[in-house]
Amino acid sequence: YAHESGRSLIILVNKWDLITTGEKRAISQARAARIQDSKRPQDQKLYIQRLRNSLKFLNYAPVLFISAATGKNVDKIFPLLEEVARERRKRIGTGEMNRFLKKVDFERASVPMRQRVKILYLTQSNVAPPTFILFTDRAVKLHFSYQRFLENQIRDAFGFVGTPIWIKNRARD
Structure with a gap:
């Protein structure tokens, strides 16, 4: 439920x-x-x-092993919460996103050729959760693997630890 509603997330493993x-x-x-x-x-x-x-679907959530009884790693919870909150509010400029797009090898995305789209540019439209608008050459729903590939590439380049990333597709006007 947290993922679908765009909430940030930390996985705590207690009783370690x-x-x-x-x-x-x-x-x-x-x-x-x-x-x-x-x-x-x-x-x-x-x-x-x-x-x-x-x-x-929660591969972006950090995992922290704790013990509430002994207090092990409990002191690491709030710094991790602060880091995730910072990542949730992070904004990447359009210029930086477009430089990033030039480096991405979209041939590695396992998407059928007829479902591939030409990506014109990418911009971040919102924070909390980070929302990106992908402008393409035609109005089609992105294949889930294409969207997941792009999300993973964004995470590798910019982080966004502990927060879901939303990618919306728009056709060129």
Whole structure:
């Protein structure tokens, strides 16, 4: 719901102090996942990978492992909230966006040839959440993979950590 309404988001994983070494957690009768000592960085990465796989639409949300009982990493919540709030209000100028567009390799976007559009320019029309208007040569609905590709490219170049990005398409007048 937060994603659809354009709200920024941080994923907090609580009770991290209760994860124990070598404990088996049964997901179902048929399969069980062995969880190593998840206090190690490589196990946190594995947990994040599993989390990202189940919440693919929230790949922009930072993940913070905390323990409310022991206070571990609780002091990092508010600085992270402030960073996400800054990112939500970030504005990128049209000139900078157009320089960015020249660098993007749209051939890598896996979009059928007949659904490709010629991108004329890109501008940020709003903040909170960051909203971009993509001006194209014709009025067509962008293929979801094209839109996702462009969103990922914008994130790689400009950040926008913890906040959804909205991209709207408009045809040239």
